[in-house]
Amino acid sequence: MTTSRIDLRRGSLITAALALLCSLFFVLPANADPIPFDDCPQRQFCLYDGSGGTGTRLDVAEGGKDENYPGTALSAKNNTRMWACLYSGARYGGSLQTVKPGNSDEYVTAGVRWVVASYKLVPTRALCFTGxxxxxxxxxxxxxxxxxxxxMTVHVPAVDPATQNLGNSYGPEAAPKSVWxxxxxxxxxxLKPDYTGTWTEDGKAYxxxxxxxxxxxxxxxxxxGAFRSHELVNGTSECQ
Incomplete structure (x- = not known):
């Protein structure tokens, strides 16, 4: 008597388990939603023209860069071993967003888009801050x-026919805020286009x-942004 009761209980438990398993299959959707950014290949930085890793995808290999990005980027995934540097201005100008290796990023927040106008992939985050x-x-x-x-303006030195200075004269459009x-x-x-001009700092003229x-x-x-000319010299004593 006891044995038959145990067998009946086992049969009931098995039936209940099968019913539960079948119900799980019925509630699963036929096509599950894709995981965001799941399509971004390894060793690639992916820019999408839709948010959440949707829309058309641009793949950028490690070390890739574009100083004048013409596309629309609303999200990104960094599957490379490098840092991704994204800029709101062309030629690495304007404000900056960085994406560490393995991370994703969104460029639409509360309906406001953050523009990506240039980008580069570099070994360390510090290199995002320079060009x-x-x-x-x-x-x-x-x-x-x-x-x-x-x-960036590249200056090709030339000898000024009037002053004989070896250098360049230019207007405000090329006046530097940084130099290499x-x-x-x-x-x-x-300060002046003719290799002259002085300014005063702490009571001393330069x-x-x-x-x-x-x-x-x-x-x-x-x-x-104030300089208007420069010359190349062998020794600093040759400066005007």
């Missing part, structure tokens, strides 16, 4: 923003702002 690497050896490069960011002097000579910057050979600098705030 000096665009300047080639032997060049004088000036930048429209601090730390080598923004529009990748030449073998020193740089003397001036006639030239010097950037030594091989140095990169962010121009001090009081002089940022």
């Amino acid at each position: 000096y690497e665009r300047c080639e050896n032997g060049e004088v490069c000036t930048f429209a923003e601090r730390n080598g960011r923004g529009a 002097n990748r030449t073998a000579k020193h740089l003397c910057f001036y 006639g030239a702002y010097v950037v030594l050979r091989g140095d990169s600098i962010t121009v001090p705030g009081s002089l940022a």
Whole structure:
């Protein structure tokens, strides 16, 4: 008698378990929603024109960059081993967003879009804050923003026929806020286009702002965007 009761209980438990399992199959959707950003390949940085990893996808390999990104990016996934640097301005200018390896990011918050106008993939996050690497050896490069960011102008030295200065004269559109002097000579910057001009700081007058050979600098705030000419010299005593 006892044995038959145990068998009946076992049969009831098995029947109940099968019924529960079948009910689980019935409630599962035929096509489950895809996992956000799941389609982004390994070793790729993926930009999507929809939020949440939806829409058309652009794949960028490690080390990739674009100083003038023409597309629309509303979300991103970084499946690379590098940091992704995204800028609201072209040529690594404007404000900055960074995406660490393995992370995703959204560029629409409360209906407001954050514009991606340029990007690059770099080994460390610190390199997102600079753009000096665009300047080639032997060049004088000036930048429209601090730390080598923004529009870059490469200056090809020429001898001024009137002054015989070896350098360049330019207008406000090329006036630097940061500089990299990748030449073998020193740089003397001036406030006027004719390699002259002075300014006063702490009661002392200055006639030239010097950037030594091989140095990169962010121009001090009081002089940022103020220079209109520069010359290359062998020694700083040659500055006007």
